[in-house]
Amino acid sequence: MTSLRMGVQLFVVSMLAMTLSSCGDPIDGYCESLKGHQEELTNTLGEGDTGGLIAALPIFEDLERNAPDDIKKDWKTLNTAISGLSDALDEAGVSADDFENGEPPEGISEAEAKKVADAATQVSSTKTQEASVRVQQQARDVCHTSLTL
Known part of the structure; x- marks a missing residue:
């Protein structure tokens, strides 16, 4: 009975070790994802406007999915x-570029303009x-990657 219990324990421990090692380090995966998106983010955010921030949203969502729990x-x-913006x-029915000096474009209702302003x-x-x-x-300290939002 003792040898059977010992055999089961060894099996469970070895399976657990394999499972944990196959998961990889979540921080390494996040950093790889961040570095993989670096050039695209630089190009997308390079103009420094709201349109670039919105265009980068799919990348940000991918980084959120890959992010370790602490971030x-x-x-x-x-x-x-x-x-939301x-x-x-x-x-x-407008883009961020349609707003000049914070003023909404013609044809946008007051309610729509307020909703956009609240989201901004x-x-x-x-x-x-x-x-x-x-x-x-986090990008600088953990991943040693510059990320400018």
Whole structure:
């Protein structure tokens, strides 16, 4: 009976070790994903405007999916804010480039303009900006990669 129990324990331990080793280090996977998107992010965000931020959303969502637990919440905060702005612009049938000096383009209703303005305020909120800083710091400190949002 003891040898059977010992055999089962060894089997369970070896299976657990194989499972854990096959998962890989989540931080390494995140850093690889971040580095893999680096050039595309640089090109997309290079213009420094809201349109670039919205265009980068699919990349940000991929990084959120790959992010380790300690930074995932910050990616979620960023992506929720950017996605909200993108949705508000889509619903209004305009792009971020259509706004000049913060003024809505002709043909947009007051309600649509308010929704876009509220979403833009969320993107520039302290909460979102702090999340952005933490994401960038994590990229530098852990992944040794520059990420400028």
